[in-house]
Amino acid sequence: MDHGHVLTANRLSDGIVVFLTATSAWSEQIDEAVLAREPLAAAALEKRGVEFEETNLVTGAYLIEAERQGAAITPTRVRERIRACGPTVAYLGVHTPPCHAQATAVAA
Amino acid sequence: MYRYDEFDQTFVDQRVEQFRSQTSRRLSGELTEEEFKPIRLMNGLYLQLHGYMLRVAIPYGTLNALQMRTLADISETYDKGYGHFTTRQNIQYNWPKLEDTPDILADLASVEMHAIQTSGNCIRNVTADHWAGVAADELADPRPVAELIRQWSSLHPEFSFLPRKFKVAVTGAPADRAAVKFHDIGLRMHLNDAGERGWEVIVGGGQGRTPMVGVTVREFLPEEELLGYLEAIMRVYNLFGRRDNKYKARIKILIHETGAEEFSRLVEEEYARAPRPSVEVERKELDRISAYFAPPQYETLSALQPDLEGRKLENPEFARWVRTNVGAHRVTGYGIVNISLKPAGGIPGDATAEQMRTVADLAERFSHSEIRVSHHQNLVLPDVKLSDLHEIWTVLSADGMGEANIGLLGDIIACPGLDYCALATARSIPIAQSISRQFSDPSRLEDIGPLRVNISGCINACGHHHVGHIGILGLEKKGKEFYQVTLGGHSGTDASIGGVLGKGFSEDEIAGAIETIVDTYLGIRGDSESFLECIRRVGTPPFKEALYAPA
Numbered sequence: 001m002d003h004g005h006v007l008t009a010n011r012l013s014d015g016i017v018v019f020l021t022a023t024s025a026w027s028e029q030i031d032e033a034v035l036a037r038e039p040l041a042a043a044a045l046e047k048r049g050v051e052f053e054e055t056n057l058v059t060g061a062y063l064i065e066a067e068r069q070g071a072a073i074t075p076t077r078v079r080e081r082i083r084a085c086g087p088t089v090a091y092l093g094v095h096t097p098p099c100h101a102q103a104t105a106v107a108a
Numbered sequence: 109m110y111r112y113d114e115f116d117q118t119f120v121d122q123r124v125e126q127f128r129s130q131t132s133r134r135l136s137g138e139l140t141e142e143e144f145k146p147i148r149l150m151n152g153l154y155l156q157l158h159g160y161m162l163r164v165a166i167p168y169g170t171l172n173a174l175q176m177r178t179l180a181d182i183s184e185t186y187d188k189g190y191g192h193f194t195t196r197q198n199i200q201y202n203w204p205k206l207e208d209t210p211d212i213l214a215d216l217a218s219v220e221m222h223a224i225q226t227s228g229n230c231i232r233n234v235t236a237d238h239w240a241g242v243a244a245d246e247l248a249d250p251r252p253v254a255e256l257i258r259q260w261s262s263l264h265p266e267f268s269f270l271p272r273k274f275k276v277a278v279t280g281a282p283a284d285r286a287a288v289k290f291h292d293i294g295l296r297m298h299l300n301d302a303g304e305r306g307w308e309v310i311v312g313g314g315q316g317r318t319p320m321v322g323v324t325v326r327e328f329l330p331e332e333e334l335l336g337y338l339e340a341i342m343r344v345y346n347l348f349g350r351r352d353n354k355y356k357a358r359i360k361i362l363i364h365e366t367g368a369e370e371f372s373r374l375v376e377e378e379y380a381r382a383p384r385p386s387v388e389v390e391r392k393e394l395d396r397i398s399a400y401f402a403p404p405q406y407e408t409l410s411a412l413q414p415d416l417e418g419r420k421l422e423n424p425e426f427a428r429w430v431r432t433n434v435g436a437h438r439v440t441g442y443g444i445v446n447i448s449l450k451p452a453g454g455i456p457g458d459a460t461a462e463q464m465r466t467v468a469d470l471a472e473r474f475s476h477s478e479i480r481v482s483h484h485q486n487l488v489l490p491d492v493k494l495s496d497l498h499e500i501w502t503v504l505s506a507d508g509m510g511e512a513n514i515g516l517l518g519d520i521i522a523c524p525g526l527d528y529c530a531l532a533t534a535r536s537i538p539i540a541q542s543i544s545r546q547f548s549d550p551s552r553l554e555d556i557g558p559l560r561v562n563i564s565g566c567i568n569a570c571g572h573h574h575v576g577h578i579g580i581l582g583l584e585k586k587g588k589e590f591y592q593v594t595l596g597g598h599s600g601t602d603a604s605i606g607g608v609l610g611k612g613f614s615e616d617e618i619a620g621a622i623e624t625i626v627d628t629y630l631g632i633r634g635d636s637e638s639f640l641e642c643i644r645r646v647g648t649p650p651f652k653e654a655l656y657a658p659a
């Protein structure tokens with residue numbers, strides 16, 4: 001299991017939660033995020049975040065602690081697990097897509 | 109209902125166009141987030157856990173069928189087909205896009221609605237008794253005064269940068285359904301011996317991390333002096349309220365630190381000093397506004413409703429709903445229909461677009477087009493003929509809104525919690541769901557009697573847990589959510605703040621703990637003694653014993 005940091009933000013135009021990938025794109029799937037295992041790498045991610053904020057793609061970028069097991073990335077804190085997956089409750093009229101990090105959140 | 113005049117409409121329309129241009133400047137990068145954030149907040153747009161959230165003001169919880177239909181349309185066009193009615197009688201959308209928000213605000217403006225002053229350190233949406241104007245026990249409709257305060261406080265230049273947000277609630281009834289003792293200012297109407305109206309002014313109530321019951325600074329303020337006096341209170345607060353610490357900035361802390369007597373003296377001094385509009389001007393303005401709230405033409409109906417009684421006999425479920433959900437109207441032959449947005453296992457306060465339209469249709473057909481939002485996160489049809497109840501119940505039941513649980517254990521108040529809220533420490537909705545599932549049998553609920561459960565997902569207490577007969581506060585320790593339980597809170601006339609029972613419970617344990625509390629109550633209650641009365645008589649020991657004593 002790898003432990004480290006992932007950079008997350010909200011997309012400026014629609015507010016949706018996104019994660020920075022290894023190819024410097026923003027994905028809605030946390031599993032596609034790049035995991036920085038070293039403090040230096042994490043600092044570099046944070047710097048990328050500021051640059052993206054300056055180009056108005058995202059807003060409020062920050063690092064979260066997470067773990068990678070196989071292909072799956074799971075944030076350490078409950079809050080971030082819920083943020084990565086959407087509400088844990090099926091909201092009216094809408095079905096939440098299954099999300100592995102959420103399964104962990106509910107089980108934890 | 110109050111209708112915008114030309115000035116109101118022009119102002120709101122212009123504001124939408126300003127925000128449209130500001131939003132496009134933000135999207136193009138001309139404005140930074142730092143520059144834009146206060147602007148979007150001033151227009152009700154927050155950034156929450158999963159994205160933007162738009163809070164729309166519903167002044168004193170009153171809206172008409174057309175407005176409700178527009179809220180439904182907005183939820184479908186720009187959001188995910190539902191909305192959340194809040195404990196402040198507002199509605200929140202959980203998934204609006206920034207780029208769509210100017211259009212949403214334009215749609216709202218087309219039906220005289222907006223999202224101004226739903227955020228920030230200003231005087232927020234004034235809340236009122238959701239039975240205002242129709243309750244059998246009411247002295248007079250408090251909404252003209254609520255509207256007067258709304259107009260006075262909207263963009264008031266002196267009070268748009270207060271130390272902290274400021275909430276006002278009004279009631280015209282002796283039974284307090286508006287929690288006036290838990291607002292920055294609570295106003296309760298009284299009549300003097302001459303039958304003239306005056307207002308008891310209660311200041312410094314509140315919840316959050318320092319819950320306090322408000323103190324009365326004037327027992328009977330003549331109605332025409334209201335704005336001048338409120339202005340004096342606001343000035344004293346603006347001048348002396350702390351700005352060094354956001355957690356100590358509400359007016360309740362100022363009153364606590366200076367003492368109620370000294371605070372009162374400062375207000376009276378300011379009131380005597382400051383120039384104010386003449387009493388005649390304010391009377392005229394109040395009369396002008398009151399005309400908008402003139403009651404509809406009621407029919408002369410009989411108190412005897414053989415048809416209704418027959419229906420009740422035929423159908424015990426309907427009879428139960430009439431008992432639990434229909435309030436006493438001041439006009440004979442009419443009733444106040446309280447629509448529960450709390451189905452067993454549901455999300456308190458959520459309504460789909462379809463449900464909103466159903467309510468709008470019912471309001472149009474049966475309630476003079478008027479609807480109310482209650483701070484219990486339910487809806488109200490205020491002016492219903494008793495002879496129409498059965499049809500209304502049938503329609504509501506078909507759309508998942510026929511739950512017979514108003515004021516009972518299933519009618520749980522819960523804030524969005526960690527499922528939506530960026531400030532939360534724990535989830536509250538799943539807790540409400542597990543409790544309402546556990547207590548879904550309507551006859552059991554009725555047997556248990558009046559019992560309010562309130563759940564907040566953090567110490568900010570938007571779920572009003574301090575005033576729940578059973579209050580639940582979600583916290584986090586070492587990456588796990590847990591829930592602290594309080595007993596004996598109450599927001600009525602005899603207000604009280606709940607006391608913490610003991611160590612908290614996990615998500616899996618909480619419904620069981622509530623079960624134990626309820627069973628304990630059922631075991632020791634006296635004849636027709638309510639849960640609250642019982643707690644007040646015996647205190648917490650029997651409940652602690654049942655919950656924590658080693659088996």
Ligand code: SF4
Pocket residue numbers: 523524525526529530531532533564565566567568569570571
């Ligand atoms: S009480 Fe806390 S979690 Fe609940 S809505 Fe308020 S701020 Fe959010």
